[in-house]
Amino acid sequence: GAEREILTWDLFGRAGRELAQAVADDGYEPDVILSIARGGLFVAGSLGYALGVKNLHVMNVEFYEGVGRTLDMPVMLPPVPNAVDFSAKKVLIADDVADTGRTLELVRDFCLDHVADVRCAVVYEKPQSLVKCEYVWKRTDSWINFPWSDQPPVTARAGQVLDA
Ligand code: 5GP
Numbered sequence: 514g515a516e517r518e519i520l521t522w523d524l525f526g527r528a529g530r531e532l533a534q535a536v537a538d539d540g541y542e543p544d545v546i547l548s549i550a551r552g553g554l555f556v557a558g559s560l561g562y563a564l565g566v567k568n569l570h571v572m573n574v575e576f577y578e579g580v581g582r583t584l585d586m587p588v589m590l591p592p593v594p595n596a597v598d599f600s601a602k603k604v605l606i607a608d609d610v611a612d613t614g615r616t617l618e619l620v621r622d623f624c625l626d627h628v629a630d631v632r633c634a635v636v637y638e639k640p641q642s643l644v645k646c647e648y649v650w651k652r653t654d655s656w657i658n659f660p661w662s663d664q665p666p667v668t669a670r671a672g673q674v675l676d677a
Pocket of ligand 1: 608609611612616617655656657
């Protein structure tokens with residue numbers, strides 16, 4: 514759609530609780546929450562508190578736009594979590610949005626080789642996503658504005674930089 518989906522911090526607070534509630538209602542008790550940086554960090558933190566899970570890990574994934582259209586693919590950036598940390602564990606992967614789903618697919622497939630159970634929780638899932646997440650707060654085909662990335666990075670103001 515042409516319209517935008519706006520997620521405010523307020524609404525994100527509710528989304529996190531409701532997403533966690535869906536996980537709990539399903540009877541899934543993850544040992545580990547694996548966040549996909551950076552957007553997934555907020556979701557993972559929220560789910561971690563709401564589900565009482567303290568074991569949080571981070572995976573850094575960058576979507577590289579390759580030359581032309583054939584080489585674009587998400588890649589895992591170091592440090593890649595030690596697979597031993599996940600063996601025989603129930604893992605919940607947390608991210609902000611499954612759009613093409615290729616980022617989640619990469620992380621889920623990495624986990625599938627090593628863990629007992631892996632499931633995905635996202636705030637938003639788009640219809641074309643090739644990963645069908647077990648836990649979705651809202652489905653949309655609009656572009657989403659997230660509260661953590663809807664403003665440009667701050668820059669130092671003149672006179673505010675401390676002398677070294
Ligand atoms: P993928 O296409 O692999 O599912 O998504 C890759 C990443 O692209 C997401 O984790 C997110 O950072 C970014 N992305 C995809 N769709 C949107 C969107 O609608 N809004 C924003 N802000 N980022 C998006």
